[in-house]
Amino acid sequence: MARFLRRLGSSAVGVGLGLAFGALVPAHGAFAHAHAQEAPLRAKLDSLRPLLEDARAALDAREARDIEAARLAAAAAATVDTFMVGLVTVVTPVEQAGLAREIFQIVWAEHFAVLERSRALDETVVSFQWSDEPVPIHVGSEDGAVELGARARRPQVEAAVRGAIASIVSRDLRRSHPDLAAWVRGDPLRPSPLEDAYRSVAATQSRATRGCLAGDIAACEHALDLREELDVRERLDAWYTPDERRALVAGWSDAQRSRFVGPSWDRCVLARAYDVCDTLLTEFRSDSSPLPGSVRETLLAYAIERGGAGAWERLLGDPEAGVRAALVEASGMSITELLVGWQTRLVAHRPETFQDVMPAGALSLLWTLLFAAFAMRSTRWRFD
Amino acid sequence: MYRSMLFLHWKQIKHFLTLTVLVSFALPLAAVNGLGTPAGSEGAGVEPYRFVTEFQDWLFVFPLLALAIGATLALSAWNWDHRMGHVYALSLPITRWEYTLQKMLAGVTLLTVPALALWLGAHVATATITLPEGLRAYPDELAIRYFFAILVTFALFFAMAAGTIRTTAIVVGAVVGVMFFGAIANDLLADHYAFFERVRMVDAFVDWMVNGTGPFGVISGSWSLIDV
Numbered sequence: 301m302a303r304f305l306r307r308l309g310s311s312a313v314g315v316g317l318g319l320a321f322g323a324l325v326p327a328h329g330a331f332a333h334a335h336a337q338e339a340p341l342r343a344k345l346d347s348l349r350p351l352l353e354d355a356r357a358a359l360d361a362r363e364a365r366d367i368e369a370a371r372l373a374a375a376a377a378a379t380v381d382t383f384m385v386g387l388v389t390v391v392t393p394v395e396q397a398g399l400a401r402e403i404f405q406i407v408w409a410e411h412f413a414v415l416e417r418s419r420a421l422d423e424t425v426v427s428f429q430w431s432d433e434p435v436p437i438h439v440g441s442e443d444g445a446v447e448l449g450a451r452a453r454r455p456q457v458e459a460a461v462r463g464a465i466a467s468i469v470s471r472d473l474r475r476s477h478p479d480l481a482a483w484v485r486g487d488p489l490r491p492s493p494l495e496d497a498y499r500s501v502a503a504t505q506s507r508a509t510r511g512c513l514a515g516d517i518a519a520c521e522h523a524l525d526l527r528e529e530l531d532v533r534e535r536l537d538a539w540y541t542p543d544e545r546r547a548l549v550a551g552w553s554d555a556q557r558s559r560f561v562g563p564s565w566d567r568c569v570l571a572r573a574y575d576v577c578d579t580l581l582t583e584f585r586s587d588s589s590p591l592p593g594s595v596r597e598t599l600l601a602y603a604i605e606r607g608g609a610g611a612w613e614r615l616l617g618d619p620e621a622g623v624r625a626a627l628v629e630a631s632g633m634s635i636t637e638l639l640v641g642w643q644t645r646l647v648a649h650r651p652e653t654f655q656d657v658m659p660a661g662a663l664s665l666l667w668t669l670l671f672a673a674f675a676m677r678s679t680r681w682r683f684d
Numbered sequence: 685m686y687r688s689m690l691f692l693h694w695k696q697i698k699h700f701l702t703l704t705v706l707v708s709f710a711l712p713l714a715a716v717n718g719l720g721t722p723a724g725s726e727g728a729g730v731e732p733y734r735f736v737t738e739f740q741d742w743l744f745v746f747p748l749l750a751l752a753i754g755a756t757l758a759l760s761a762w763n764w765d766h767r768m769g770h771v772y773a774l775s776l777p778i779t780r781w782e783y784t785l786q787k788m789l790a791g792v793t794l795l796t797v798p799a800l801a802l803w804l805g806a807h808v809a810t811a812t813i814t815l816p817e818g819l820r821a822y823p824d825e826l827a828i829r830y831f832f833a834i835l836v837t838f839a840l841f842f843a844m845a846a847g848t849i850r851t852t853a854i855v856v857g858a859v860v861g862v863m864f865f866g867a868i869a870n871d872l873l874a875d876h877y878a879f880f881e882r883v884r885m886v887d888a889f890v891d892w893m894v895n896g897t898g899p900f901g902v903i904s905g906s907w908s909l910i911d912v
Contacts, residue, residue, distance in 0.1 A: 450874070450881045502818035502912040510817055653911040654825035660902040661828060664836035667899040671839035672788055675846035676781035 380437060386412060387421040388465060392428040393435055400428045403454075407461045411489060412469070414604055414611050420471035426464055430457055444468060466490035469612075476616040480600075483525070483623045485593030488600035489612075494649035497598045501646065505547060506590035508539045512643060520639045524599055525589045528622050532582045539590050542574040548588065549577050556584075602642045603631035685778070689790035697760045701794060704753050708798040708830075709805035711749065712823070712909055715742040716809045746802075746907045750830050753798055754837025761791045762845040788842055795834045803827030806909055819910055826909050832902045840899060862886065 381397035383390055385404035392400040415421075424444045427437040432450045446464045448457055466487040473488070474481040486492075501509045501523070511519025521527055522538040530538065536545060550569045557565050568577040581588050604611040607630045615630035624635050631638050694701070765773060773783050806823030815821060844852040866886040874880040894904040 451884060453884075499912050505816065513818060651912060653906045653908055654822050654829070656905045657825050657829050657832075657902070660905055661832040663897060664832045664899065664902045667836050668839035671836075671843040671899075672785070675788065675839075675843040676784045 380435070382425075387415055387418050389421075389425045390428055391425055391437055393431070393437075396428065396430060399430070403458055403461055404428070407458055407465065411462055412465055414607070414609055415469065415489075416610055417613055418469050418472055419475070420468045421465070424468050426468070428461070462490055463487075472612075472616060477619050477621075477626060480615070480623055480626050484596045484600050486597040488597050488604060491597040491601035492594035494598055494646055495651040497595045498646055498650050500592055500595050502650075504590045505544055506539050507541050507544065509590050513647065515643065515647075517636055517639045517643065520643050521635070523589075523591055524596060524639075525591075526624050526627075526635070528624065533578060536578055536581055536588060539588065542577070545577045545581060546572065546574065549580050598646070599638075599642050600627065600630075602645065603627045603633075603638055606631045606633060606638065606641065608632075685776075686786050686789060689786045690793055692764065693757075693761055693787070693790045693794060696764060697757060697794065700756055700760070701797060704749070704798045705801040707749065708753075708802040709808075711742070711745060712802065712806040712809035712826075713812075715909060716813055740908075743907045746826070746830060747833055747903045750833035750903070751837050753795065754834040754839075755841045757791050757795050757834075758838045758841030759845050761787055761842060766845075766849065784846060788839075791838055791842060792835065795838055796831065799827055799831035799834060802830050809909065815910065819912060821910050823909065826907065829902060829905060829907065836899050836902060862889070 379394040380391050381394045383397065383401055385401060386408040388404060388408065390400055390404055426444045426446060428446045429435070429437070430448050430450065430452065434447050437445075444464065446457075446460050448460055452460075466489040469489055470481070470487045473484075491497075501513055504523075506523065508519045508523035512523045522535070525535070527535065527538070540548065546568055549565060552565070564576055564580055567573040568580055600615075604615065607614060611630045611632075614632075615626050617629065618626070621629065627638060628635055633641070773780070776783060778786075803823060803826075806821075806826050810821035810823055844855050863886055866889070867884070870880055870883075870885050892898045894900045
């Protein structure tokens with residue numbers, strides 16, 4: 301049938317091309333006559349077009365049905381196992397079930413044990429395959445599929461499992477507490493490493509971040525944008541000195557400058573009109589807060605960790621609560637206690653950039669001695 | 685004896701060494717060029733993020749230069765001996781291991797020169813800019829890493845070149861062969877042994893060489909002159 305439809309399609313195209321070619325071939329003198337004949341031919345050609353389109357659609361549908369049938373047949377032939385670890389339902393080829401269970405148990409115990417309930421996890425089945433020849437398992441959700449080739453290493457696999465679960469659980473956050481999700485802009489159950497967060501804080505040009513690193517908890521509160529009661533201008537003032545605000549505007553790209561501001565940019569940057577800088581920042585930037593979501597993730601993760609069992613449910617318990625209130629509720633601590641603990645931990649994770657240089661240097665010295673010994677024992681020539 | 689070795693090696697390598705000294709000195713200056721504002725000027729040091737991110741572009745050059753210097757110094761140390769059929773060494777009233785040691789010490793002396801040049805250049809580079817609050821310069825640490833990277837590369841190539849060219853070719857060929865054919869062998873073994881499905885021998889070897897206790901561990905760390 302498919303072949304017949306394909307032939308029909310080809311024939312229709314052939315007829316069309318033939319008619320079109322035939323219409324073009326007549327000599328110049330006969331052009332008017334040919335032109336007169338063209339209309340009925342074109343009408344004929346047009347009348348074939350729906351037939352051609354129908355044939356193509358039928359062919360596409362047939363191919364899709366064949367693929368789906370093959371997929372279903374393969375799925376029926378594949379033996380899969382389904383089990384639960386924590387709140388996660390996992391489906392995996394039966395020969396990988398033991399390994400998958402072990403990996404999910406480790407990841408769950410290490411990162412998600414505080415979860416007692418999750419609507420998103422209840423709704424989702426996670427498929428797991430660590431193989432170069434995955435079998436077709438369809439779970440109906442993209443973030444519920446963990447598929448890695450056999451070359452992937454165990455830490456990569458565990459990271460992928462953690463990422464999949466965190467991504468699913470984040471749906472709870474977006475659904476139950478959109479304001480908090482918009483504030484954190486990431487997966488609090490898979491936060492960035494604290495070393496990276498430290499680097500972000502230290503490399504940000506902001507009086508609030510500098511104060512925060514120096515131990516000023518009020519500055520941390522500002523830097524993390526937790527003072528929801530302040531208006532935009534007050535926040536800008538808490539985040540940046542006037543010169544820093546001017547530097548922010550000065551750093552805008554040429555496209556941003558030409559698109560928005562021209563003379564105002566000049567007044568802010570060149571004439572140092574700081575009120576103009578503030579106007580530009582408030583009107584043309586939706587968010588001028590100094591720290592990225594990756595730093596906020598670490599605070600939220602810390603709050604959940606300190607809150608222990610039930611912290612996630614408490615965090616999402618009151619959708620009307622502000623970010624501060626949600627953090628306090630989840631952690632069971634005052635906002636000051638929470639920030640003091642987080643700041644202490646952050647500072648303790650300052651990356652030791654060259655911490656390894658002396659041990660690595662000593663090791664390379666040992667290797668040098670070993671290579672020297674090899675060189676001296678070579679028997680290229682000797683005369684003693 | 686050591687002084688003659690040093691002089692001979694210097695004669696062999698003086699043009700290359702002069703060039704690497706200049707490059708080693710200039711590299712940190714080039715890396716900080718355009719970052720921040722000159723020390724003491726208005727608005728100095730207000731772009732910490734740029735310092736950290738833009739310096740990343742230069743990071744690969746430092747270890748590459750160290751590898752090139754180490755390998756060239758080592759091969760040039762034996763070049764003269766191989767060309768003259770080791771006649772000079774045979775004419776000396778010393779054992780081979782003493783001769784090799786003297787030659788190696790002369791090479792190590794020479795390789796400290798580009799390391800010192802980088803140390804000086806890094807100090808000059810950091811003195812020309814005002815670092816934003818929260819960032820620090822690591823000129824000493826960078827120079828130490830640079831020195832050890834040159835040293836271990838020098839030692840490896842020196843040991844290989846101490847034998848015959850044939851030996852060097854065999855060792856290098858074996859390493860390249862393992863890297864190239866090891867993956868294929870791993871795949872073939874994986875068809876029969878489940879262990880090889882999960883363990884990639886070549887990857888594990890490379891990982892050990894640069895991240896574990898292998899000889900190139902010193903190269904895999906940070907090369908940032910400026911960081912938090």
